[in-house]
Amino acid sequence: MNNMVMFIILSGLILVFSLMTVLTRRILRSAVFLLFVLLATAGLYFMLDYMFLAAVQLTVYAGGIVVLIIFSILLTSHISERAAMAGRWRMIASALVVILGAGVTLYTIYSYAFKPSAETAVPSTMKSIGNQLINYGDNGYALPFEVISVLLLAVMIGAIIVAKKEVK
Amino acid sequence: MHQGIPLHYFLILSTLMFFIGIFGFLTRRNLITILMSIELILNSVNINFVVFNRYLFPHELQGHFFSMIVIAIAAAEAAIAIAIIINIYRNFRSIEVEKVDEMKH
Numbered sequence: 001m002n003n004m005v006m007f008i009i010l011s012g013l014i015l016v017f018s019l020m021t022v023l024t025r026r027i028l029r030s031a032v033f034l035l036f037v038l039l040a041t042a043g044l045y046f047m048l049d050y051m052f053l054a055a056v057q058l059t060v061y062a063g064g065i066v067v068l069i070i071f072s073i074l075l076t077s078h079i080s081e082r083a084a085m086a087g088r089w090r091m092i093a094s095a096l097v098v099i100l101g102a103g104v105t106l107y108t109i110y111s112y113a114f115k116p117s118a119e120t121a122v123p124s125t126m127k128s129i130g131n132q133l134i135n136y137g138d139n140g141y142a143l144p145f146e147v148i149s150v151l152l153l154a155v156m157i158g159a160i161i162v163a164k165k166e167v168k
Numbered sequence: 169m170h171q172g173i174p175l176h177y178f179l180i181l182s183t184l185m186f187f188i189g190i191f192g193f194l195t196r197r198n199l200i201t202i203l204m205s206i207e208l209i210l211n212s213v214n215i216n217f218v219v220f221n222r223y224l225f226p227h228e229l230q231g232h233f234f235s236m237i238v239i240a241i242a243a244a245e246a247a248i249a250i251a252i253i254i255n256i257y258r259n260f261r262s263i264e265v266e267k268v269d270e271m272k273h
Contacts, residue, residue: 007173011181018185018208022192027201034204037185041211044178048222053232057214060239065207065246072250073200076257084264086195094194102187109179114224116175121226132229141233148240155244163251 006047013040025082031070038062050124178219185212199253199263203246210242 014037021033038061045054085091122128136142185208192205214235221231257263 001172003172007177011177014181015184015188018188021204021208022188022196027198030201030204034207037208038211041215044215045218048218050218050222050232053218053235056236056239060243061207061211065243068246068250069200069204069207072253075254076200076263077198083201084197086197091195094191097194098187098191101190102183105183105187106180109176109183114175116223117226119227121222122229124229124232129229129232132233139228144233144237148237151244152240155248159247159251162248162255 003047007044010040010043010047013037014044025085027073027077027081027083028070028079030083031066031073034069035062035066038066049121052124052126052129175219175223178215182212182215182219185215197264197266199249199256199265199268202265203249203253207242207246210238214238 017033017036017040021030021037024030024033038057042054042057042062045051045057086094132139133141133145189205189208189212192208193202196202196205217231217235217238219231221229221234225231253263256268260268262268
């Protein structure tokens, strides 16, 4: 019961703030609403007992990405500036597409009976996560870990090269 | 049934969030707000991974690691996209998609 109340609060926060992120005309406010959405999502992860994932969500998403976005907003637009939205017909067409898509997806979800597993949950402690992340045997995720590290290196070099001033 | 909340509720939540993100992606005119819509979409997919992991396969951590990887990729994507956006702003003095229609500067 308590969980249900918490879930309803968190999902209400997520839905309201993600709608406001998409609909508000002030870009900086929209970034702050995005921050609230990400915080509420971290709350959902806490509810599901994935503490480490919730911490990663808080530090990387809410701490890193939102700050990056706010920086770039401040660099590229005035605070008082109102964002331009699409025309009325485009809004209506997008809303129709989105409602149709959501309807089809929700119908598919409801027509499939998910059977929750009865097995005991493995603990998602720091130790087991760290062991699995660098393990290459069963239940090991060393390969994706290495791929992500190479991707991060490539992105760092790419971002520096893209954003640096051209030497004339 | 985990902690009294059916699996479907989480899926409804993430579906709605995903399509709100798509709505923003289709109607926004500013590159940064488009990027924020993409973050919403990635976040809803993360919720799906985590919930499937917790409800259907609690004996392993596959969905957990997938969503950690998605978070890492989202950070990488945001960094590179913001580098590109700032470069576009330097060349065009604007980041509205309608005004950025030349490959050369």
